[in-house]
Amino acid sequence: MNISEDNNRIIIHGIKDFHPDHTFDNGQCFRWSKEADGSYTGVAFGKVVNINYFNGDVIINNASLKDFDEHWKNYLDLERDYSVIKKTLAKNDPQMMKAISFGHGMRILCQEKWETLISFIISQNNNIPRIKKCIESLCTNHGSYIGEYKGKIYYGFPKMDDLAQMDAGDLSLCRLGYRANYIIKAARQVALDGGKTLNSLDTAAPEKAHEYLLSLTGVGPKVANCIMLFSMRKYNSFPLDVWIKRVMNQIYSIDVGNVKRMQNYAGKHFGEYCGIAQQYLFFYAREISKVSDQDQRKA
DNA sequence: TTCCAGGTAGCCG
DNA sequence: CGGCTACATGGA
Numbered sequence: 001m002n003i004s005e006d007n008n009r010i011i012i013h014g015i016k017d018f019h020p021d022h023t024f025d026n027g028q029c030f031r032w033s034k035e036a037d038g039s040y041t042g043v044a045f046g047k048v049v050n051i052n053y054f055n056g057d058v059i060i061n062n063a064s065l066k067d068f069d070e071h072w073k074n075y076l077d078l079e080r081d082y083s084v085i086k087k088t089l090a091k092n093d094p095q096m097m098k099a100i101s102f103g104h105g106m107r108i109l110c111q112e113k114w115e116t117l118i119s120f121i122i123s124q125n126n127n128i129p130r131i132k133k134c135i136e137s138l139c140t141n142h143g144s145y146i147g148e149y150k151g152k153i154y155y156g157f158p159k160m161d162d163l164a165q166m167d168a169g170d171l172s173l174c175r176l177g178y179r180a181n182y183i184i185k186a187a188r189q190v191a192l193d194g195g196k197t198l199n200s201l202d203t204a205a206p207e208k209a210h211e212y213l214l215s216l217t218g219v220g221p222k223v224a225n226c227i228m229l230f231s232m233r234k235y236n237s238f239p240l241d242v243w244i245k246r247v248m249n250q251i252y253s254i255d256v257g258n259v260k261r262m263q264n265y266a267g268k269h270f271g272e273y274c275g276i277a278q279q280y281l282f283f284y285a286r287e288i289s290k291v292s293d294q295d296q297r298k299a
Numbered sequence: 300t301t302c303c304a305g306g307t308a309g310c311c312g
Numbered sequence: 313c314g315g316c317t318a319c320a321t322g323g324a
Contacts, residue, residue: 178319179319
């Protein structure tokens with residue numbers, strides 16, 4: 001990997017298959033916001049960074065080489081060759097080929113497990129703009145101060161032990177609705193062993209990880225699969241939300257209610273990287289829907 | 300007003 | 313087990 005460092009900035013040269021929009025605005029993460037120049041600023045690992053891409057270079061502002069090696073390289077999944085995966089998924093599937101060309105620069109992030117757990121509990125029966133607002137409010141009200149970057153103040157994600165000691169009323173400012181109770185309960189469950197079990201799940205068998213996550217309040221099969229896919233590198237997890245159910249029905253003609261058949265089909269048709277396939281489809285379905293919304297407003 | 304959003308817990312057969 | 317429904321919130 002060809003990296004240069006200057007002035008609190010890291011540049012990784014010769015990276016293909018990366019685009020900030022496809023990676024940070026595809027519903028896998030909720031704390032990245034787009035800047036006027038097309039870059040994204042976000043928080044992870046208690047640090048604020050700004051990320052852009054230009055002519056094969058991934059540019060990470062406000063980061064050291066040490067930070068990159070410890071966190072961002074893994075977080076951005078930069079060492080994986082997505083071209084091979086894309087080729088395999090698109091083979092004999094013109095619809096998938098379309099979805100992939102739409103989101104060709106998508107990377108599946110490897111996020112922090114605790115934050116991903118809480119974020120996707122919030123995501124249930126909710127929409128992405130409001131999920132972002134809820135999480136931002138959770139951080140500003142209950143996270144620790146990180147610092148200022150380009151005129152904005154940033155906070156970390158609330159600590160597990162802090163949430164475990166609260167009750168739902170303490171979260172009322174965050175407008176989480178009925179999910180506030182789920183979060184408190186899940187936090188208490190995870191905190192029982194100081195998060196040791198949760199943090200060991202990336203090396204656990206997928207079935208074991210899934211089983212533990214399902215034991216947490218507010219976590220069902222869909223949320224568990226998101227956590228496994230977006231924070232544990234378990235790429236054979238296939239989250240089935242309302243959008244993907246529609247896609248599976250429209251493209252692959254599976255009955256809307258037949259979740260089990262959708263899961264089976266995904267595993268067989270897309271294989272070990274079905275979770276990545278799912279994310280291309282999710283991004284594609286939502287972008288298409290945005291375009292048709294605009295058409296409807298014009299008409 | 301009603302419907303919808305990256306669903307799940309609780310309950311009932 | 314599978315099916316059904318209530319659940320907070322805010323935007324369209």
